[in-house]
Amino acid sequence: MWIYEKKLQYPVRVSTCNPRLAKYLIEQYGGADGELAAALRYLNQRYTLPPKVIGLLNDIGTEELAHLEMIATMVYKLTKDATPEQLKEAGLEPHYVDHERALFYHNAAGNPFTATYIQAKGDPITDLYEDIAAEEKARATYQWIINMSDDPDLNDGLRFLREREIIHAQRFREAVEILKEERSQKKIF
Amino acid sequence: MFTTRKQYEPYISPFDPCPPIRVKTYVTAPNLYVGFQPPNLPQFPLREALMKGTLWQVFYDPYYSPYETKTKGDGS
Numbered sequence: 001m002w003i004y005e006k007k008l009q010y011p012v013r014v015s016t017c018n019p020r021l022a023k024y025l026i027e028q029y030g031g032a033d034g035e036l037a038a039a040l041r042y043l044n045q046r047y048t049l050p051p052k053v054i055g056l057l058n059d060i061g062t063e064e065l066a067h068l069e070m071i072a073t074m075v076y077k078l079t080k081d082a083t084p085e086q087l088k089e090a091g092l093e094p095h096y097v098d099h100e101r102a103l104f105y106h107n108a109a110g111n112p113f114t115a116t117y118i119q120a121k122g123d124p125i126t127d128l129y130e131d132i133a134a135e136e137k138a139r140a141t142y143q144w145i146i147n148m149s150d151d152p153d154l155n156d157g158l159r160f161l162r163e164r165e166i167i168h169a170q171r172f173r174e175a176v177e178i179l180k181e182e183r184s185q186k187k188i189f
Numbered sequence: 190m191f192t193t194r195k196q197y198e199p200y201i202s203p204f205d206p207c208p209p210i211r212v213k214t215y216v217t218a219p220n221l222y223v224g225f226q227p228p229n230l231p232q233f234p235l236r237e238a239l240m241k242g243t244l245w246q247v248f249y250d251p252y253y254s255p256y257e258t259k260t261k262g263d264g265s
Contacts, residue, residue, distance in 0.1 A: 010242075139218065147254045159251050163242030166250060170220035177225045 002062065009066040010160045013153035014077040019090035021154060022078035023108060024145050028161075029071045030105030030113040033137035039064035041118040041134060045127045048120070053128070053175040060168050067161055074154060075103055128176050135169035191222040193250045214255070219248050 028034045042061030046054045079087070079101050087096050094110060105113035121127055142162035146155050194214055201209040231246045238244040241251075 143252050146252060147256060160242045162252055166218045166220055167243050167248055170223065170248060173220060174225050
């Protein structure tokens with residue numbers, strides 16, 4: 001069970017009404033390497049990993065939900081007051097026809113979220129390597145969004161999220177080290 | 190120590206349709222170099238750490254768009 005804190009992990013500021021940026025950001029919402037995929041992946045894998053690393057996946061999976069909420073806030077702020085004309089210019093008219101201004105779990109190309117984005121193999125090293133790859137992919141995605149964005153306030157929030165991906169990848173790498181460790185730590189010769 | 194940006198020069202054809210990008214960069218984040226985190230690493234002050242996204246100075250590696258700011262994405 002979770003306890004909800006009614007605030008964002010990091011303040012989300014947006015300087016301009018820019019639906020096109022929302023279109024890019026939705027990749028991190030309902031895309032293959034997005035925050036939803038990350039949260040569901042870790043929170044599901046955690047059951048069948050060795051006890052020493054379960055807590056890590058629990059904590060990171062929970063933090064991903066906080067990131068999901070930040071992305072949702074960014075997308076919402078970027079689109080909430082946009083006119084249908086502006087949405088059309090941003091290439092969001094298919095989204096508008098289906099969802100109006102509501103958020104939806106799909107990627108930047110409009111493909112709906114699918115569980116095939118994630119995996120749980122039951123082999124600890126396999127699952128942790130997938131998690132490391134997922135964090136690095138998310139980090140790269142944030143870089144490409146920052147490159148495409150001209151909104152300094154938004155980029156500030158994206159930089160925070162990207163830094164968290166680096167830390168998560170670091171912790172997953174440490175989890176691999178924990179599982180690699182030779183059993184007998186007392187080296188008596 | 191290590192650097193978190195690497196560069197390479199791709200092959201440029203005389204028949205490329207677009208003006209060539211002569212130097213390509215990519216990121217090699219600190220998590221590739223540190224291994225299992227050693228104890229007693231330097232920390233940021235707590236309030237600063239909350240804004241930076243990490244408590245640990247060694248893992249702080251912000252990314253800026255090379256197209257937008259004077260702080261280049263290639264880390265220079």
